[in-house]
Amino acid sequence: MTELKAAERMKIKRHDMPHQDHVLRRGNYSEVALGYSEETAKAEAERCLQCKDPKCTQGCPVGVMIPQFIKALREGDMVKAVEWMKVKNNLPAVCGRVCPQEVQCEGSCILAKKGEAVAIGRLERFVGDYELAHRTCPLVKAPDTGKKVAVVGSGPSGLTCAVDLARDGHKVTLYESLHGPGGVLIYGIPEFRLPKAVVHGEISYAVECLGIDVKTDHVIGRSFTLDELLAENDAVFLGTGAGLPSFMRIPGINLNGVMSANEFLTRVNLMKAYQFPNYDTPVRIGKKVAVIGAGNVAMDAVRCSKRLLSLQTEQSGGGPGEANIVYRRSRDEVPARQEEVLHAEEEGVIFNFLTNPIEIIGNEKRAVTGLKCMKMQLGEPDKSGRRQPEPIEGSEFVMEVDTVIMALGTSPNPIVFVDAVGLERTKHGTAVADTATGRTKKKRVWAGGDVVTGAATVISAMGAGKRAAADINAFLKGEADWQ
Amino acid sequence: MYKILKKEVLSDVVKLMDIEAPHVARKARAGQFVIVRIDEFGERIPLTIADFNREKGTITIIFQELGKSTIQLGRLDVGDSIASFAGPLGHPTEIADYGTVICIGGGVGIAPIFPIARALKEAGNTVISIIGARSRELLFWEDRMRAVSDELIVCTDDGSHGRKSLVTEPLKEFLENKDKKISHVWAIGPAIMMKFVTLTTKPYDVATTVSLNTIMIDGTGMCGGCRVLLEDGAQFVCVDGPEFNGHKVDWDNLLSRLSFYKDEEKKAMEYYAHKCRLENAISEGGK
Ligand SMILES: Cc1cc2nc3c(=O)[nH]c(=O)nc-3n(C[C@H](O)[C@H](O)[C@H](O)COP(=O)(O)OP(=O)(O)OC[C@H]3O[C@@H](n4cnc5c(N)ncnc54)[C@H](O)[C@@H]3O)c2cc1C
Ligand SMILES: Cc1cc2nc3c(=O)[nH]c(=O)nc-3n(C[C@H](O)[C@H](O)[C@H](O)COP(=O)(O)OP(=O)(O)OC[C@H]3O[C@@H](n4cnc5c(N)ncnc54)[C@H](O)[C@@H]3O)c2cc1C
Numbered sequence: 049m050t051e052l053k054a055a056e057r058m059k060i061k062r063h064d065m066p067h068q069d070h071v072l073r074r075g076n077y078s079e080v081a082l083g084y085s086e087e088t089a090k091a092e093a094e095r096c097l098q099c100k101d102p103k104c105t106q107g108c109p110v111g112v113m114i115p116q117f118i119k120a121l122r123e124g125d126m127v128k129a130v131e132w133m134k135v136k137n138n139l140p141a142v143c144g145r146v147c148p149q150e151v152q153c154e155g156s157c158i159l160a161k162k163g164e165a166v167a168i169g170r171l172e173r174f175v176g177d178y179e180l181a182h183r184t185c186p187l188v189k190a191p192d193t194g195k196k197v198a199v200v201g202s203g204p205s206g207l208t209c210a211v212d213l214a215r216d217g218h219k220v221t222l223y224e225s226l227h228g229p230g231g232v233l234i235y236g237i238p239e240f241r242l243p244k245a246v247v248h249g250e251i252s253y254a255v256e257c258l259g260i261d262v263k264t265d266h267v268i269g270r271s272f273t274l275d276e277l278l279a280e281n282d283a284v285f286l287g288t289g290a291g292l293p294s295f296m297r298i299p300g301i302n303l304n305g306v307m308s309a310n311e312f313l314t315r316v317n318l319m320k321a322y323q324f325p326n327y328d329t330p331v332r333i334g335k336k337v338a339v340i341g342a343g344n345v346a347m348d349a350v351r352c353s354k355r356l357l358s359l360q361t362e363q364s365g366g367g368p369g370e371a372n373i374v375y376r377r378s379r380d381e382v383p384a385r386q387e388e389v390l391h392a393e394e395e396g397v398i399f400n401f402l403t404n405p406i407e408i409i410g411n412e413k414r415a416v417t418g419l420k421c422m423k424m425q426l427g428e429p430d431k432s433g434r435r436q437p438e439p440i441e442g443s444e445f446v447m448e449v450d451t452v453i454m455a456l457g458t459s460p461n462p463i464v465f466v467d468a469v470g471l472e473r474t475k476h477g478t479a480v481a482d483t484a485t486g487r488t489k490k491k492r493v494w495a496g497g498d499v500v501t502g503a504a505t506v507i508s509a510m511g512a513g514k515r516a517a518a519d520i521n522a523f524l525k526g527e528a529d530w531q
Numbered sequence: 532m533y534k535i536l537k538k539e540v541l542s543d544v545v546k547l548m549d550i551e552a553p554h555v556a557r558k559a560r561a562g563q564f565v566i567v568r569i570d571e572f573g574e575r576i577p578l579t580i581a582d583f584n585r586e587k588g589t590i591t592i593i594f595q596e597l598g599k600s601t602i603q604l605g606r607l608d609v610g611d612s613i614a615s616f617a618g619p620l621g622h623p624t625e626i627a628d629y630g631t632v633i634c635i636g637g638g639v640g641i642a643p644i645f646p647i648a649r650a651l652k653e654a655g656n657t658v659i660s661i662i663g664a665r666s667r668e669l670l671f672w673e674d675r676m677r678a679v680s681d682e683l684i685v686c687t688d689d690g691s692h693g694r695k696s697l698v699t700e701p702l703k704e705f706l707e708n709k710d711k712k713i714s715h716v717w718a719i720g721p722a723i724m725m726k727f728v729t730l731t732t733k734p735y736d737v738a739t740t741v742s743l744n745t746i747m748i749d750g751t752g753m754c755g756g757c758r759v760l761l762e763d764g765a766q767f768v769c770v771d772g773p774e775f776n777g778h779k780v781d782w783d784n785l786l787s788r789l790s791f792y793k794d795e796e797k798k799a800m801e802y803y804a805h806k807c808r809l810e811n812a813i814s815e816g817g818k
């Protein structure tokens with residue numbers, strides 16, 4: 049094929065991703081975005097200008113070699129594309145699906161300023177899916193070093209750290225308190241956004257190739273303390289995430305029908321409540337749902353609600369029900385990925401912006417019957433430049449709902465810190481750790497991911513796991529001291 | 532997978548099992564619990580650690596067959612395995628020498644009260660125990676409770692064994708008796724029993740610890756589904772408990788939250804019964 053000129057590349061329009069029909073998908077849990085075909089992927093790859101100073105790579109928290117993998121992809125050399133990808137990113141099939149690309153790689157792509165960014169995320173997913181199916185880039189283990197590392201938590205940060213350390217030849221044990229590995233990828237993010245087969249596929253492949261010992265049902269802080277792990281290992285990495293839900297301090301939060309998004313999503317995703325009674329765990333959703341918040345977690349909760357409502361109608365009749373987002377700021381401040389907001393809208397989710405709940409109302413059976421809210425308006429920008437929402441006096445009204453799901457952010461689960469003397473924490477409950485190396489204030493203990501940053505992103509957690517693995521490796525080889 | 536090493540039938544609806552789970556046994560203490568998931572399709576249910584053996588690496592669980600999960604568990608046998616077994620979870624009981632204490636076990640609550648009574652006895656307390664059940668068939672471990680108690684009262688609702696009364700009656704008599712000062716009461720059993728025990732001790736201002744049995748999912752503080760309303764705000768039973776000062780618990784809130792999933796629990800049971808009937812029909816058809 050003759051090489052295109054930059055001007056020609058820039059004329060190609062960004063390629064849409066095929067999607068499951070938005071009416072059909074309200075009633076099922078299958079993946080929404082269907083992925084590029086090989087032809088579309090190559091055509092999209094043609095848009096990349098192969099910048100000498102690639103801004104896209106700078107926008108990616110782990111610095112994926114984006115122009116390199118895209119070039120290999122458009123030349124049809126998938127094996128090489130996978131290799132380039134895997135230099136920085138062990139889980140492209142996951143990141144391609146869930147990264148907030150518009151504020152990371154794609155947001156920084158030079159083309160974003162002139163029109164539409166290269167669809168880096170979709171290309172990454174294509175490469176990741178190719179590797180899942182063909183396994184052209186096997187994980188290889190270096191000769192045994194005789195060193196032992198315990199990794200606590202099997203979310204993106206722990207998994208990345210475990211994989212890298214096992215490749216370096218250390219004996220890695222991965223401890224997870226739930227019954228399966230994956231962290232938020234398994235219990236939080238729903239099937240229709242990230243199929244569990246993708247996550248299971250990546251994890252079991254890594255575990256088999258590298259001989260990582262996965263110990264589920266092990267709650268560190270209870271089954272073993274951190275000091276006990278330190279006694280048996282040369283190093284310990286904490287990737288325990290930020291799983292502790294917060295509840296609003298308003299009257300009525302203990303009524304029946306009020307849940308944290310974590311409870312709701314765990315029931316639905318980890319325990320597969322959408323397949324009740326074939327799976328034992330139920331979830332009760334009622335007819336009208338209000339999800340409070342507008343982050344990724346809120347979008348996942350409201351889109352799961354929509355699907356459960358449709359399933360319910362299908363099985364036992366009745367109206368289609370209502371799935372609401374209740375958010376105290378305006379549309380411009382919505383923190384969720386754009387794509388999720390768009391999908392939620394297509395699926396019929398109702399957005400209530402500038403609306404702040406002040407009370408949950410119940411009946412004599414202590415079940416939720418309504419959500420009392422105030423309308424808000426945006427005031428003057430504060431120091432951070434963000435316009436703060438202010439209540440409009442006399443604007444109280446009651447939304448009729450029977451389920452209230454709180455998606456208000458999470459903080460680190462404190463169990464792992466039980467008896468962990470010397471491990472410093474901030475007042476927000478996060479572990480204190482060096483950003484570059486992941487070292488905590490406790491000798492031979494590293495930490496990374498949400499447990500350090502608070503709720504963040506999959507790729508930033510993976511980056512932290514990777515940086516910590518590099519420093520642990522240097523430490524274990526005697527190339528770096530612990531001062 | 533965690534193997535069932537022993538199985539005993541304690542009463543019509545109560546069964547005991549020893550499960551091989553060294554990672555739990557090494558640290559387990561009275562008052563803590565485990566989360567059990569039977570198989571791939573199973574829910575995560577909390578069960579109290581009734582006993583443990585660190586050398587053998589086993590945990591004893593005792594459960595009452597109430598619904599789908601516990602009935603299915605009861606059908607498993609020695610040699611079978613269960614999929615998940617996480618723990619020990621929650622805080623252990625605070626054992627100290629309080630003086631004279633009363634330990635109350637109702638129904639299947641007799642199982643978790645036993646290791647607490649034993650530990651309190653070993654710590655030097657004078658232990659009075661009261662155990663109760665609806666009828667004789669539902670009682671168990673009378674001998675074991677007697678062995679660790681200075682005095683044991685047995686009650687049944689129908690009078691088929693021991694005294695015909697609720698556990699709160701003898702409790703009130705002990706509290707009334709001015710010669711013997713009761714310094715602490717523990718009560719484990721159905722929520723409604725624990726509610727009335729705390730109402731009984733309240734006027735006498737005797738500290739009363741209860742072990743709450745809310746619905747749980749993860750058991751590690753991640754979902755908030757187990758939250759209970761106390762006088763001073765909501766707490767998570769799985770990490771802040773399971774034992775609480777009974778005088779601070781909003782019992783009506785607890786009782787209503789416990790029954791929230793009643794319809795679904797019934798549906799799960801019907802579905803399970805239907806599946807079992809089908810399986811039986813198929814295996815009989817094949818004979
Ligand atoms: C619903 C939802 C949707 C999201 N959507 C997106 C998205 O679209 N894009 C994106 O980039 N990010 C998203 N995020 C954020 C992202 O998932 C997290 O930032 C990321 O998973 C953090 O990874 P981690 O490894 O630090 O922790 P986690 O993924 O939280 O994993 C921590 C693991 O540690 C285990 N653990 C905790 N304590 C212990 C203990 N004491 N002993 C043993 N194990 C323990 C936990 O069970 C868990 O498995 C979402 C988060 C949620 C909740
Ligand atoms: C910390 C803790 C420790 C526990 N220890 C034990 C134990 O040692 N032995 C034991 O038998 N049970 C114990 N339980 C209760 C046990 O978890 C439930 O009985 C079990 O989950 C019921 O599941 P199922 O599917 O068999 O019944 P379901 O179908 O869920 O319920 C059947 C019936 O039981 C009632 N029920 C449901 N959940 C509970 C509950 N948590 N408590 C009381 N009634 C309930 C329902 O309202 C319904 O009427 C404990 C609970 C907690 C929170």
Ligand code: SF4
Nearest residue numbers: 108112143147152153
């Ligand atoms: S890992 Fe995420 S941010 Fe980085 S290039 Fe891939 S999709 Fe973009």
Ligand code: SF4
Nearest residue numbers: 096097099104157158
């Ligand atoms: S900035 Fe955009 S155009 Fe430039 S190399 Fe990166 S993806 Fe290609």
Ligand code: FES
Nearest residue numbers: 750752754755769
């Ligand atoms: S069971 Fe989930 S927080 Fe307690």
